[in-house]
Amino acid sequence: MDFAFSEREEMLRKTVREFAENEVTPKMGAMEETGKFPMELLKPMAELGIMGVITPPEYDGVGLGYVARTIVLEELGRVCGAMPMAVQVHHMGCAALYDFGTDAQKKKYLPALAKGETMGVVAVTDPSGGSDVVGMRTSAELKGDRYILNGRKCFITNSHTSDFWIVIARTAEGAKGLSAFIVDKDAPGAKAGHEENKLGLRGANTGELVFNDCEVPKENLLGQEGGGLAIAMKTVSETGRTGMAATALGILTAVYEEAGKFASERVLYGKPISALQGIQFLMAEIYAQLEISRLLCYRASWMKDQDMRFDTESAMAKWYACEAAANAAKKAVEIHGAYGIMKEYTVQRLLRDAMVTIPAGGTGEIGKVVLARAALAPFMKK
Ligand SMILES: Cc1cc2nc3c(=O)[nH]c(=O)nc-3n(C[C@H](O)[C@H](O)[C@H](O)COP(=O)(O)OP(=O)(O)OC[C@H]3O[C@@H](n4cnc5c(N)ncnc54)[C@H](O)[C@@H]3O)c2cc1C
Structure with missing residues (x-):
């Protein structure tokens, strides 16, 4: 058994600590005040490997794994808890795409996430299904070559700071009736709704996603139809x-x-x-x-x-x-x-x-x- 961090991990900790102290600290007053995430830090964080820490190099990440990710999140959180809140959900989006995406989906979305061009989102919760995931009512129906989504997701991290969202919706009854979709924020019928005004972690954006006959191309299904619960649970x-x-x-x-x-x-x-x-x-x-x-x-x-x-x-x-x-x-x-x-x-x-x-x-x-x-x-x- 070995509880020691490697030299590379210690170096990563030092680098992220310095970044957090020097670059995040000055943003914190505004984050607390406005509840807005500092988008200008995405690119610098990507350059340090923070955004792509678990994404393999073939998709422009650094592929350092989960111990390295925990070091990164711990050090960001030591200075400002809202930063790892937002970044860890971003990593959830990366993981869901890497684990379940097709080659084309991975090539299209993972590099943009690793380079800090946008943020990862995984939208499971809706008003009728919080802890009761299977109780969710957001629906998706296949019509021709598109799925039509209707419903609302709530308490979604990075809802307003991302260009696309991974959304779990119901395609049939029961636990095997949930499916996952990659939804472009500009898809017809999609919009980011209300932004929450939270007690804490204020600088991490949390909000609603609203779907009104939202059209999602069939090729944006993530994994298999009916595989949404497994994608949500693993992620x-x-x-x-x-x-x-x-x-x-x-x-x-x-x-x-x-x-x-x-x-x-x-x-x-x-x-x-x-x-x-x-x-x-x-x-x-x-x-x-x-x-x-x-x-x-x-x-x-x-x-x-x-x-x-x-x-x-x-x-x-x-x-x-x-x-x-x-x-x-x-x-x-x-x-x-x-x-x-x-x-x-x-x-x-x-x-x-x-x-x-x-x-x-x-x-x-x-x-x-x-x-x-x-x-x-x-x-x-x-
Ligand atoms: C800051 C923040 C960020 C979030 N980000 C995301 C996100 O990015 N994506 C996303 O999908 N969701 C997100 N969520 C939502 C989060 O996953 C839900 O809030 C959580 O799953 C609980 O659901 P709920 O709030 O509806 O509470 P409920 O499920 O309504 O729970 C109410 C109470 O009932 C209790 N309860 C429920 N079931 C049981 C049980 N079986 N046994 C005993 N007690 C039980 C709960 O513990 C709780 O005390 C976020 C939430 C917060 C606060």
Whole structure:
């Protein structure tokens, strides 16, 4: 067993950390204020390999894999949680296309994503089907050489910042009646609708996609008709859950740093408050939550890189890291006393950002549904 990062991975971490500190920090005020994603950072991020980190070089990516991706997302999230939120969903779009696309679809879309010309989108959720994916009602009907889509997707990351969307819609009844489509944002009858005004991760764009007799050419079907649930589940489980876990890990790293800095600088009774055992215990818990999350996140990513099955591990990393980030951020706000709830202090944003990671990519309860299945499997009667 080897828990050490390679020299190349350490170098990647340093490069992304510098990029995040120098290039993302100046954008954060506007991101918080307007809720807009800084599109001007797409190209610089692509040049560093961030946008194409999991895309193979034949499609203009750098193909470094999932451990490298987690490093990238963690470092972006340490500075600004909205960045890995948007970038990790972009990677979900890349993964879905790479895993299920035809050669023509891969050639058409993957290089543009890796070069930061546009952003990846995977639209599963609709108002009638959140956790209940099979309950979705957005429909697609084949008429001649086109599918006609009707319905609405909600809470979709990068909805307004992408030129095309991967959309899951119903082509027949039941779980085997879902299919995936590549929908151009300019397709007749397609539009990006309402943009959400979120509590946290504000700079990551979240919004609606609306389809009114939207015409999608038959060749834009992704995978097989009826294969939409499998595409959604594989993409969410492998790329989405590891991505949200890494986003939460980045936020947790910032929580730990902010709490530690404040505790060692704030003086009460003639000493820094870090001398108080009550504060030390809070720091001990935050530290353990960070380290446990880090181990879970990198284990899941490593398993993906080893081509192992890891749906339980990705669900565990996602559920634990997101809950831990919110829990640790609350402690960090408490360590700050009244300062913690003031807008000038970073910890209040970290608490808001951490809360938003919990439903994104599947709620804690859905994570526990997956974990319970694994926990009880050895005891089930054959
Ligand atoms: C910031 C953000 C970004 C997102 N980005 C995307 C995106 O890019 N693409 C996309 O498709 N979706 C996206 N989503 C949507 C996200 O996947 C859904 O919010 C999530 O799946 C939960 O669905 P819901 O919000 O409709 O909640 P519901 O499914 O309505 O859940 C309500 C409550 O019921 C609980 N519940 C549901 N089922 C069970 C069960 N079986 N057992 C116990 N409790 C249960 C839930 O845990 C929750 O507490 C995003 C969400 C957020 C917040």
